[in-house]
Structures are given as C-alpha cells and as structure tokens.
Amino acid sequence: MDSKFDFESSDIEGVEALNEDQAGAMAQRRIVYVRPVETASLPDDVRAQVGSVATLYAVHDAAGERLALVNNRNLAFALARQHDLAPVSVH
Known part of the structure; x- marks a missing residue:
C-alpha cells in the first residue's frame, strides 16, 4: 500500500530505529x-516542615527513588x- 507516510528508516539521514528493548527502557525512564x-511515616525533619497536613503525595521513578514530595495529587x-514525565497513580 502506497501512502505519503510510507518510508524506510534509511530515508531519514542520521536516524536509527529503536529496537524493542531500547524503546521499552526509554518508556520506563519516562x-x-x-x-x-x-x-x-516521614522523618522528623520533614514532618516539622509540613505542619498539620496528614497526607502528602510522593513522585517516584521506576527504580523507586523519591523525586518529589508535594501537598496534593494534582x-x-x-x-x-x-518535566516531560508520564505520571501513574499507585495505591
């Protein structure tokens, strides 16, 4: 089927196709x-900064490292x- 969108990866100079493992790793990092x-459950020094807030929301990367701690889900x-990341809820 011919289409104006059909092309080979060799048609684009300097661009290489990602293999499945590379694409998966790239998506996981995002x-x-x-x-x-x-x-x-937080350390004393963090609790001292929070005040009377009972629940915070943590943002973690795929390896489990906490990247941020904020006061609401939104x-x-x-x-x-x-930061061009794709957030997913975890309960």
Whole structure:
C-alpha cells in the first residue's frame, strides 16, 4: 500500500530505529509513580516542615527513588508533566 507516510528508516539521514528493548527502557525512564504518603511515616525533619497536613503525595521513578514530595495529587501530576514525565497513580 502506497501512502505519503510510507518510508524506510534509511530515508531519514542520521536516524536509527529503536529496537524493542531500547524503546521499552526509554518508556520506563519516562514513567513516574504518584502515591499518597502518610505524614506520620516521614522523618522528623520533614514532618516539622509540613505542619498539620496528614497526607502528602510522593513522585517516584521506576527504580523507586523519591523525586518529589508535594501537598496534593494534582500538583504531583502537574509537576511530573512539566518535566516531560508520564505520571501513574499507585495505591
């Protein structure tokens, strides 16, 4: 089937196709996980900064490293998207 969108990867100079493993690894790095965190479970120094807020929202990368801790879920999602990341809820 001929289409104006049909082309070979060799038609684009300097561009190489990603194999399945590379594409998967790239997608995994872009996904972040948003989950609620009870303030009581946080270290004392963090709790001292939070005040009376009972629940915060953590943004974690695929390896589980905490990237951010914010005071509401919408902010967590907005923050991730501003950094070109794809947020996913975790319960």
